[in-house]
Amino acid sequence: MRSTCPDTAARIASARPLPHIPPMLKLTPILLAVLYALAMYRFSAWRTARELDARSSELADARLKRLTDRMAEALDLPRIRVHIYEIAPVNGLAAPDGRIFLTRGFYDRYRAGEVTAEELASVIAHEMGHVALGHARRRMIDFSGQNALRTALAMVLGRFLPGIGVVVANTLASVLAARLSRQDEYEADAYAAALLTKAGIGTGPQKSLFDKLDRLTAGRGGVMPAWLMSHPKTAERVRAIEELEARWAAVTVE
Incomplete structure (x- = not known):
């Protein structure tokens, strides 16, 4: 009986076809990432609504109501409801269900003058603007999707870049999240500028508030590079509004 030499056996073994992998198995990681993102979205929406319900109440301020009534009239709405979210940081919030919130910290700064x-x-x-443009819901979906993307990238990059793959994945996901958030902020600024102008309030208060935000938020805007910031820099936001005003003025003249 003839024996097969080792080299020949190796060539025969290497020539054997690889086992067929069903297409569904190839798509499994993607499907799992999508399902994870959907589950995270549902959980985040539920958790956010529960937190806001437990720690907020409707705002009752006669002076602010006069201004919100003017904006409601400009939008042909019966009224605009605003809620106070009982936390200290200075911020505003548009919830996925469409409710508008001001934090207690922001309202206290108003009461203090x-x-x-x-x-x-x-x-x-x-x-x-965030609500009207669908940002509130989209942000939560984006956040869930980015978590799924972060996990998938960490798994893939971890194979090729042991030790730093996770860091690279987190950085890439953070850059993407910051860019999407900045774009949303510009769009909401433009919406607000148009609404304030139509309501006869004007964009002056909008721009003057931007100049105060760094101080009100303890200067956090200047700590990290622009490409990692979730909000555009103050000067860029003011410039964008002034460019809008210039375009509107040009249209009026024509």
């Missing part, structure tokens, strides 16, 4: 009613109205207009 550091922020005018018109400036606070510009925050409400900005958050209404």
